Amino acid sequence: MLQKKKILITGGAGFIGSHLCERLVEEGHEVICLDNFFTGFKQNIAHLIGRPNFEWIRHDITEPIKLEVDQIYNLACPASPIHYQHNAIKTIKTNVLGSINVLGLAKRVKARILQASTSEVYGDPHQHPQTEEYWGHVNPIGIRSCYDEGKRVAETLFFDYHRMNKVDIRVIRIFNTYGPRMHPDDGRVVSNFIVQALQGKDITVYGDGSQTRSFCYVDDLVEGMMRMMNQDGFLGPVNLGNPHEFTIKELAEIVIRKTKSKSKIQYLPLPSDDPRQRRPDISRARAQLQWEPKIALEQGLDKTISYFAAALS
Ligand code: NAD
Ligand code: UDP
DSSP states (O other), rough: OOOOOOEEEETTSSHHHHHHHHHHHHHOOOOEEEOOSSSSOGGGGGTTTTOTTTTEEOTTSSSOOOOOOOOOOOOOOOHHHHHHHTTTHHHHHHHHHHHHHHHHHHHHTTTTEEEEGGGGGBOOOOOSSBOOOOEEEHHHHHTTHHHHHHHHHHHHHHHHHHHHOOEEEEEEEEEOOOOOTOOOTTTOHHHHHHHHHHHHOOOOTTSOOOEEEEOOHHHHHHHHHHHHHTTTTTTOOOOOOOOOOOHHHEEEHHHHHHHHHOOOOEEEEOTTTOOOOOOOOOOOHHHHHHHOOOHHHHHHHHHHHHHHHHHHH
16 A cells, blocks of 8 residues: 655756656645746646645755755756756756755655766766766866766765665666657757757757767656665665667657758757766666666657647747
8 A cells, every 4th residue: 555755855946857747646645846937937737736635845955954855856956958057056056965965864864865866977988888886977077067066976975864864865867868758859869859959949959969878758757767766775875877879860860850840950069068978787686676778769769859849839
């Protein structure tokens, strides 16, 4: 039988957070969605508002908050390069002060707390695919550093709060995730390509398109997050992502084919510090969580294209 829990999701009105809120509300938990609505939208949680086991709070995690909860998923942080670079100092504050605040809350109320870390902690990796043992190759002073280094410090804080204060932490490293409710103009590759293809605009491939990424559908990710949260005796870090790797040019071609678009590929300069290749080694997630993604890129793209087709019409 379900043990009903009080669960706080920071960043709950964002892309991934809104899917997580939905799953936890469906399972009957008491869900509190906290967001400052920087990149999140009330629209993303509109279908949950009014449900008796769902509430939302406008709050910024750089300020402390007092709540009584059993579990915390800490997702608050802009995730797309355009958004996290918009106010780089605020991004660092969210990762450092924000983490300290939510860890302080977890410590006070003895809640289990999961940090949404990222594959960006590996930077432009020299190890491929990336295992959790790899320490990364990150530029500390580049334009992506506010996010990459911010997330690295957040991981450090989580493990220090665990070592010093026995806070019950979980750390996941999320690889590129896509699906419905991605922000249509946050510049991430899947949403950009789909929107461009549906609107018949040029598909903007940065560099020669030979750089690689591995794309995980959001429902698979949410399943992995919940398994990690509810697993006893395993703190992580654990990679959560889809191990099938594609070049960005391949992605552009698949999106053009699926949308039957007449769009042409336009090649633009590669942004600085753009990682050359990225693919998770998910052996640890398979062994510890019995988790692996189930939704192939072709299938997930169909769902995402349908969402954007409806959202743009
Ligand atoms: P998103 O931008 O859609 O969601 C982030 C949410 O956090 C938004 O609703 C935003 O308004 C909120 N937020 C930002 N700063 C805040 C603050 N200071 N206080 C309160 N709320 C704040 O991004 P997403 O793709 O849903 O990502 C969610 C989390 O997962 C982020 O922490 C991100 O770093 C991590 N992640 C995402 C991906 C991905 O591919 N989407 C990959 C790796 C890690
Ligand atoms: N990218 C691209 N065209 C776009 C947006 C992104 O070619 O319109 C590339 C980008 O340079 C990177 C990859 O796609 O190599 C993934 O970019 P995204 O911003 O989605 O994620 P991240 O770089 O953080 O993995």
